[in-house]
Amino acid sequence: MARFGEEYCWTIRDDPSVCPYIKPEEGHLLSDIESRIREKCIDCPELRKDLKELANSKDSVFEVFLVLLDEMLRREQRISSFIKSAEIKEEIFDFLVKLSSSLKPVLNRDEILYKALVAFTAGGGLGFNRAFALLAANGRLKGYFALGPLSPEEAVSIWNGINEKNLTVRDLLKFSPHVFYKEKEKFKDVLEVMDFDIEDEPFNRLFKTGTAIVVGPDDDISPVLRSFYKDVPFCAVPFFSHRGRPLGAVLLDNFLTGREVSHDEIKAMEIFATEVSIALERALTYEELEEKIGILEEANTRLRENQELIMKLRSEAVIGEMVLQLIHSFKNPVVAIAGLARVLKKKIQPNSGLSKYIDAILQEAIKLENTLRDFVCFVRTKYISEKSHIDVTRVIELLCQEKREKAKLQGVEIRLNLAKNLPLVLGNHYQLYTCIENLVNNSIEAMPKGGKLFIESGVQNDFIWISITDTGPGIPEDVMKNLFKPFFTTKNIGSGLGLYTSKEIIEKMGGNIKVSCERGKGCKVTVSLPYVKGKEDEENTYS
Amino acid sequence: MRKILIVDDEPNVRLVYKEVLSEKGYEVLEAESSRETFDILNREPIDLLVLDIKLRSESGLDILQRVSKQFPQIPVVLCSAYISFQNDYTSWLADSYIVKSSDPEDLLKEIEKIIEKRGKGL
Numbered sequence: 001m002a003r004f005g006e007e008y009c010w011t012i013r014d015d016p017s018v019c020p021y022i023k024p025e026e027g028h029l030l031s032d033i034e035s036r037i038r039e040k041c042i043d044c045p046e047l048r049k050d051l052k053e054l055a056n057s058k059d060s061v062f063e064v065f066l067v068l069l070d071e072m073l074r075r076e077q078r079i080s081s082f083i084k085s086a087e088i089k090e091e092i093f094d095f096l097v098k099l100s101s102s103l104k105p106v107l108n109r110d111e112i113l114y115k116a117l118v119a120f121t122a123g124g125g126l127g128f129n130r131a132f133a134l135l136a137a138n139g140r141l142k143g144y145f146a147l148g149p150l151s152p153e154e155a156v157s158i159w160n161g162i163n164e165k166n167l168t169v170r171d172l173l174k175f176s177p178h179v180f181y182k183e184k185e186k187f188k189d190v191l192e193v194m195d196f197d198i199e200d201e202p203f204n205r206l207f208k209t210g211t212a213i214v215v216g217p218d219d220d221i222s223p224v225l226r227s228f229y230k231d232v233p234f235c236a237v238p239f240f241s242h243r244g245r246p247l248g249a250v251l252l253d254n255f256l257t258g259r260e261v262s263h264d265e266i267k268a269m270e271i272f273a274t275e276v277s278i279a280l281e282r283a284l285t286y287e288e289l290e291e292k293i294g295i296l297e298e299a300n301t302r303l304r305e306n307q308e309l310i311m312k313l314r315s316e317a318v319i320g321e322m323v324l325q326l327i328h329s330f331k332n333p334v335v336a337i338a339g340l341a342r343v344l345k346k347k348i349q350p351n352s353g354l355s356k357y358i359d360a361i362l363q364e365a366i367k368l369e370n371t372l373r374d375f376v377c378f379v380r381t382k383y384i385s386e387k388s389h390i391d392v393t394r395v396i397e398l399l400c401q402e403k404r405e406k407a408k409l410q411g412v413e414i415r416l417n418l419a420k421n422l423p424l425v426l427g428n429h430y431q432l433y434t435c436i437e438n439l440v441n442n443s444i445e446a447m448p449k450g451g452k453l454f455i456e457s458g459v460q461n462d463f464i465w466i467s468i469t470d471t472g473p474g475i476p477e478d479v480m481k482n483l484f485k486p487f488f489t490t491k492n493i494g495s496g497l498g499l500y501t502s503k504e505i506i507e508k509m510g511g512n513i514k515v516s517c518e519r520g521k522g523c524k525v526t527v528s529l530p531y532v533k534g535k536e537d538e539e540n541t542y543s
Numbered sequence: 544m545r546k547i548l549i550v551d552d553e554p555n556v557r558l559v560y561k562e563v564l565s566e567k568g569y570e571v572l573e574a575e576s577s578r579e580t581f582d583i584l585n586r587e588p589i590d591l592l593v594l595d596i597k598l599r600s601e602s603g604l605d606i607l608q609r610v611s612k613q614f615p616q617i618p619v620v621l622c623s624a625y626i627s628f629q630n631d632y633t634s635w636l637a638d639s640y641i642v643k644s645s646d647p648e649d650l651l652k653e654i655e656k657i658i659e660k661r662g663k664g665l
Contacts, residue, residue, distance in 0.1 A: 328597060331624035331643060332553040338645025339559030346566075362645075369645060 002046035003053075010041050010050070042069070085264060092268045095125045095169055099272065102173045103279040107286045109135075110145070111175040116276040117147035120237075120252055122172050123162070126265055126272065128235075128252040129155065132187070134194060135248040141203055143194030144248070145180070146187035155256050196222055198246060202236055207246045212237040212269045214261060229253065235261055237269045239277040247280050306398045313430050327376050334372065338365035389424040389532055392464060395433050396455055403440060411450020419458045423531035427509040435502040439468050439525050442499065446472035446523060463511065463528040474519040483515060545658060546588065548572045550580050550606065551595040551622070556643070560593065563647040564654075577606045584610070589617055590661075591654060594637070596623040607637060618657045620650070 002009045009018040014030050016022065021040045022029050029036040041047045048066065055062035099119045106112050117131040130148030134141045149155035162172070184191070196203060200222040202215050215221060217231035234253035241247050250273065254261075341362040348354055400414050407414050425432075443453050451471035458465055475483070484503045506513045511529035545568075549560050552575045561571045572589070574580040576598065583589065592610060596603040607619060621637040639653040 328624040332556050335643050335645050336553060336555030336559055339563070339647065340555065342645060342647070343559065343562040365645060 002044075002050050008050050010037060010047060042073075085262075088262075089264060089268075092125070092265075095119060095122070096268070096271060096275065098169050098173060099125075100275050102170075103275060106175075106279060107283050108175075109280065109283045109287065110177070110180055112276065112279045112283055113145045114147070114175050114180050115173050116250065116272070116280075117145065118172050119272055119276075120250060120269070121147055122169065123159075125169075126252070126269060127259075129254045129256045130252070132190070132194065132251040133248060134196075134251070136198060136246045139198050141194075141196045141198050141200075141246075141249065143187075143191030145184055146191060147183050149256070150186065152256055190228065193224055193228075196224070203249060206236045206238045206249060207240075210238060210240065210244075212266045212273065214266070225251075229255075235266070235269060237273040239273055239280055241277070241281045247277060247284065250276075302397075303401070306394075306401055310398060310402065313433065324376070327372055330368075330372055334365055334369050338362055338369060341365060387426055387428055390427055390429050390432055391422070391424055392432070392457065392466060392529070393418050393422050395429070395436060396457070396466065399433065399437055399440060400455065403437075403444070407444050407453065410444060410448065412444050412447050412453055413451075414453045414455065417454065417456040419464075422457055422459065422464050423533075425464060425509065425511075425529045426532050427505070427529075431505045432509070435505040436466070436468075436527070438499060438502045439527070443468050443470040443472070443523065443525065446470050446475075451522070459531070460528075462530055462533075464531050465526055465528045467524055467526045469522060469524040471522045474517045474521060475515070475523055476519075480515065480517060484513075544568065544570045545590040546570045546572060547591045547593060547654070548574060548580065548583055548589045549593045550574045550598075550603070551593075552576070552598045553595075556595075559645070559647070560650070563651065567651060569654075577601050577609070580606055581609070581613075584614055584617070589614075591657060592617055592619045593650070593654075594619055594621055595643075596621055618661060620653050620657065622650075 004012060004018060011033065012018045013033060016030060019029075019036070019040065021044065022036070026039075029039065048069070051062045051066045051069070055066065096119075099115060103112060103115055106115070113133045117133055119125040120131045121128050128148075131146065132143060133145045135144045149158055165171075198204070198207065202213060202219065202221050202225075206213055213236050214233060215229075215236060216233050232253050232255045234251055237250045237252070239247040239249060252269070338361075341358050345355065345358045345362065348358070396416070396418060400416060404414050440453070440455070447453070447470055453471075454467070454469040456467045456469070484499055503513050506527055506529065509529055511527060513528075514526045515523060516526070517523045547564055547569045549557050549564075549571060551557050551560070551573075554575070557573045557575070561573065564571045572583055574583055580592075594603050594607060594610075598606075603621070603623075607621065610617060610619060618638040620639045620641060622641055622643050624643050638657050641649045641653055644650075
């Protein structure tokens with residue numbers, strides 16, 4: 001009862017029994033009626049009841065007081081909600097500024113995603129309970145990192161930890177690889193099952209609208225996500241490249257507190273996501289660039305190595321040829337001198353005084369002849385038939401490097417599909433190079449109007465195989481029969497020894513060579529060579 | 544008398560062969576180019592050809608190819624300055640192969656072997 005006789009509680013001074021809301025430490029309110037009305041009565045249901053009664057029994061002006069009271073309370077509520085919203089916005093804005101400046105120098109994707117999820121989950125940020133980052137690649141969206149507690153107990157301990165240590169936003173945004181990997185490991189199982197097609201819901205909707213979305217318990221989504229979230233609502237925020245390519249997404253929820261997300265927060269999430277997208281794209285581009293630079297550097301090194309090798313092979317072959325040429329030009333005179341000395345020796349009398357001179361000429365010429373023979377032998381083993389362990393893949397790559405431009409001029413495109421880690425074969429490197437060069441040349445020449453040349457390789461049983469396939473017109477049957485015969489040629493310029501020599505080389509290496517042909521569809525030459533067992537791991541002897 | 548044609552562009556080498564072969568009772572003709580070779584082959588019957596694999600301006604192998612087409616009945620002994628074609632070419636076009644040497648024994652032996660074989664075949 002707020003009425004005490006003729007008086008109301010809000011008019012009685014210095015009597016603690018009239019108001020149960022005045023606390024002992026608020027004694028001044030007993031005498032200061034004005035303050036009491038401001039602080040206590042304004043929210044007291046008794047005052048409203050009294051005003052109603054007074055309006056009915058005394059004067060309808062009390063009704064006006066009641067209306068004013070209601071209106072005042074309504075305005076107060078609105079103002080306080082504006083203040084709250086403004087405070088939240090200020091806090092988020094402040095966080096955004098810090099996130100933005102902290103992301104600026106970062107090129108590491110782990111660090112960026114760590115900071116992003118801190119921003120989405122930290123109390124000073126968006127304050128979600130839990131966040132998952134997914135990255136897009138090749139039409140898939142895969143779980144990459146997550147941050148948050150697994151249970152209410154862990155949540156309490158995390159939040160207490162932050163409070164106890166009095167961590168600032170700046171502290172929280174500091175990247176810690178240790179925490180990153182700990183969190184990643186903690187969510188390993190969940191992250192592993194988070195593997196979606198980019199068109200699965202809700203991602204399809206997410207990337208189509210390009211805005212943050214709220215997913216409720218009734219929305220139709222991927223079964224994996226549904227079984228994970230059950231009926232907990234969650235938000236999804238997209239990351240885009242500057243050209244609108246999906247880079248990834250973040251999934252956010254309040255599975256512990258059940259707090260609803262406001263419209264302002266959704267807008268803030270999008271702004272956060274934009275910041276993160278920019279950083280992420282920069283990092284991914286940087287990674288891609290680094291990878292490409294690596295590939296280029298490797299290609300460059302190989303190119304240089306190959307060029308050196310080509311030069312070496314060339315010069316060795318040239319030396320070999322030159323020496324043999326030289327020997328040939330010595331050989332004929334020696335044969336003539338020694339031969340004629342023999343003839344002369346037969347024609348003179350055995351006891352002639354001249355015979356000792358003829359013998360001397362003969363002896364010296366024979367010595368020269370023997371020296372030449374030995375030298376040829378040396379040159380041949382050194383430059384012509386030295387055997388080594390050959391990496392066929394490298395021979396082919398080397399060859400293609402040489403041929404590609406020339407082939408292109410003829411409209412022939414060379415395509416390689418070579419087996420990795422092909423075992424080595426034993427043979428003469430220059431000869432094998434020449435042999436495959438012959439086969440490739442023939443195939444290119446078989447396509448005067450252009451086409452495609454496929455060079456493939458593989459391993460079967462104890463052999464490696466190399467196939468050279470063209471898209472030329474094929475080989476007529478009568479030509480096919482004579483293909484590997486010496487001096488057989490269909491070309492205007494050609495010794496007819498190319499294919500024959502190739503076959504000889506391959507057979508000397510213990511391999512074989514086969515040609516299969518389909519009229520109008522081209523030819524396939526397959527070379528099989530026995531590989532060197534147990535040498536796969538050894539370094540090539542020629543390199 | 545068996546007629547042997549020597550094709551070599553070195554006159555002194557031809558001189559050696561001519562001496563050695565004449566002494567054994569063969570009639571020896573000489574040519575130093577492919578033109579001269581075919582002039583003789585077209586003019587008169589030859590029993591055997593001794594052919595240098597490497598002539599100054601042309602390849603003995605070209606001559607070999609033409610001879611085996613136009614005169615398949617004439618046996619050929621291929622000569623070269625060093626061992627290189629022995630395994631590769633003798634089995635199909637030339638009947639025999641020798642490495643040039645001041646010692647005529649090898650050449651004489653090969654010629655006798657071929658002529659004997661042909662003689663039996665006839």
